[in-house]
Amino acid sequence: MKKMLSRRNVLRGAGVALALPWLESLAPRPARAQAAAAAPKRFVFIYMPGGAGIEWEDITGTGAGANWQLGSLHEPFVPMKSKMLMIRNLGNYTWRDGLTSINGGAWDATQPRDDYGTTMPTAAYILPSHSRQPSALLNCIDGDKFRQDAGQDVTTSTYNAETADQLIVRSTDPMPIPSMQLGLIDGSGAFDGRNSALSQNLSWSQAGTPLGKDSDPQKVFDNLVAGGATSAGAMSDPAAAAAAAKRQALNQSVLDSLQEQVASLQPKLAAGDRARLDDFLTGVQQLETSITQVSHPVSTAGCTVIAPPGSPTDFNVKAKAMNDLMVMALQCDVTRVVTYMMDHSRSEQDYTHVPKRSFPPGAPVVDVGGTCGNYHASQHGQPRGADFASICNWHIGNVADLVTKMDAIPEGTGTMLDNSIVLFTSDMHHGDHACWDLPVAIFGSGGGTLRQDEHIVLPESPATAIQMRDLYFTIMNQYFGMNVASFGVDNRPGMPANALISQILA
């Protein structure tokens, strides 16, 4: 029988033979038995579309504690300031292999952006797009080049390198729900000549497949319950158990048959289609795992099942529901890795649910009156445009609500938030398509891994700047103990090696 060449096999094989640039090696899984007493390690990644309001830069002071203060845009974060880390000048400048200069500008040059009143590297705002930036945010690769090298059609392909969250999932203990991908607002717009998946997903699997997301709170809730989230002390009904056993036998029969059918179909198809069926098979196998686990509900002492949230259409209600669901999932320990996309990168959503405000530096928030409008129009609006900043402020409020709820759950000697890492960021600096100085805020210290209550300003010079790939590298190695040798690409001359960001480590 002919050896099948699937995307998965290509990646596995290449990973060994070619030392993929974004991932060189993985250590054996950590011995969970030894760490059983420790709190679960959790990674929550929250994405805000299209950059932050320029008011994000209005933080005063650097260093720890009283040495720094948040700006008015960050008002919802103020009560959580003691548990947060603000990092400036982290970029995700990954595209364009072999590039040495842009527009004639050298890599170490910065230039003022008069329009935004800020300074950026000469090359920070070239070519990135609403497809390339979000799809590179969690894997730090040049997606177009990656697809071209894989022989994929850049105008249609959904293919992308595995993202950091999935790498974490693969290197840690299996969970009833390996990871959750959530959405909130699915505001669709144009797709700049590439597949819509690239601006609408955060997570890509090992096989290069976008993992999609769930934006309906009721569906998320149902998945959590099906995944075993059960309040402590729930009674079991023998009749229901018998019916469930029959159901499980039937489901198992379907899934067994599907696997056999895929095996029979594979030899009849070309490589690209075999890879599609590989993806299908992966889904069948995951379904099988989750169905098997239904009879083993996760019942942790602290697990609190919330009331079914329904499918609210009011985005304020929906955002709160999503936060409650994330807290439930983490508290019940059904999953430990979450990516949450609060809107698509190229969003045409009308934010009429967000009141219009302005955020003067060093002064309180001002209610302007009225509500915000079209997202993309606001993004390319005025540098201190009320709409864009107000929408950003709304997203900040959602994150603040989540981390406040996580911080209210005691765990060990601290809280669930203390033991977790919640990373809040975006794919752009501002609404300017720049990949420099992304807005980055981290909540929770990862059980003491990271510093707290500090404003860290990393080097600004493009030649010596630190990139997002190093942040993931640091989290994967120092928090998850994954022993990753290299992650992501850096197309500056000489391809600088990954390094731990010591400035953020406790």
Added chain:
Amino acid sequence: MKATHNKLFSLPVHSWLVVGTAATVFACSGGASNAPSGTAMNGTGGSTMMGGPGSGGSTAGGSASMGGPDMTAGGAPVSMPPPTAMGTPDVGTVAIHQLSNIEYDNTIRDLLGVTMPQPSAGFQPDGIALGFNTIADAQAMNPRSVKDYFEAAQKLVDSAFADPTMLANVVTCQSAGAGDVTCATQIITNFGLHAFRRPLEAWEITQYTKVYSDALTAGEDHNGAIKHVVHTMLSAPQFLYRMEFDPTPTSTEQRPLTSYEIASRLSYMLWSSMPDQSLFDLAASGSLLQLDTLQAQVDRMLQDPKSTTLVTDFAWQWFGALRMKDHDVDATIYPKWNEQLRASMEQEMAMYFDEFIHGGRAYTDILTADVNFVDAPLADLYGMPAPATPGMQRVEFTTDERRGVLGLAGFLTHTSRNNRTAPTIRGKWVLDSLLCQDIEPPANIVIPPLPPIDPTGATTVKDALDMHRNNAACSPCHNLVDPVGLGMEHYDGIGAYRPQYENGKPIDTAGELPGPVAFTDFPDMLQKLSETPGGITGSAAPKIVTCATQKLFTYGLGRAVGPSQSYLDQMTTNWFTQPTVNLSTLIKQLVVNDVFRFRHGTPDPAATP
């Protein structure tokens, strides 16, 4: 006939779908032409269409030479086109085609008779590429989707088997006793043919007989075991994908599609759904391989109300009309705006398109047809007298300021911002939809923010856009796109005609099209757009015609034109010489073209050393 339109176009459109981008992308800076290559056809590729599609049942087929394979009187191809080599026409290939969510819903409706609204609710959105959700390459299967399909199948069989009529449709015989699988095999064979859109292979019948037995073992009775079989089939790749199996999957030798594969290509292009019994019968007899039968089926299928998907799925994506559903309008600026007006605009867009699909009107009139469909609110917006009867009425006013597709309020609205017009969006939309010219996003530039535009203030949209057009970095694209949109400035943000701007400033609609071709005002722009050359050697087909064939090709075949440009050009040329250049004659040109009826496999990529 028009009376049925209101019912026909209830437009149950999905929330995920918005206007996409077209296949042809060109760099603004060079002002590059995206004219087709004009590749000369060699002898094997050039189909010469015999008989006019307007003549009802086609006289083609039979002994007519269709180019490519010679056709016998029975319609079976007797010789293949030569194996593809560089530079020769290539019918191309296409990936297995995951059903779009609309296709899934329609297929379930036609397979089970289930009336459950939108079984795909909550599914992952389709991948959109090249402007359409039908692109086979652009779909991703992930664990979330597998789970969704599996759970939806469970719900669907629960619903179908609880309904005595639907149950009787599926469970067509009863088992004679324990261990008798004769009846089960019969049901598996019959239902499987429809679910998988082709006869099952022997291994599949064996597989599903085992699935049936599994259920009996688990304690199900005959009906319960058949239900289990159906659950499995609806979860299987053969149902979820349209699969075309090449005898040698890695071979680039072109081969004719089977009659069942042709039936599915037809039904999914015209109905966004599975073949009906007539198509299955014609596939079984093989007569669907005959060209006259193929064209007659197009005529028949267009008569079926299911073909409204050509409007609500195909044209809706082509012209970005899906945006209308979620488009926000500031009613404080446009007091006439309300949800009723939105619905009327959607109705008019659908009915206008149907004029060109089912109404038989020449597509070359798309920019100039002096026809509108109005009810009282829309007539009021247009300044026309209210129709005498309720509902949408077809009207032809020749003295108004409103002509062609660009005069429809729906399009004028969804290409605006909520409080002003957006000439850049309008211009981009026109160039993409009508000329297949997509504009890439800016590269290597700083995007300057626009000053705020107060719709009631002293600054006009045009004043603001001048900032872009006076900026060297922005002007290559904006000089291309903005003049087209500015040519439409007499229509406000919800498509009402305005003689001048709200602040009293005059509106100047003179400008130029890519080329450049100057136009003096909006009517002149329509004329010049219609006359933009198509660029096919030896054909007078204008660009709007070559673009329409490209859109149908992309949507209908679910792939980029790629190596098959010469087939597309031939199709365009043939279409444009028909007595009637309407979209139904275009569809008939496509279905008899080699590119619709042949395909080849894909070599494996070189093995990793």
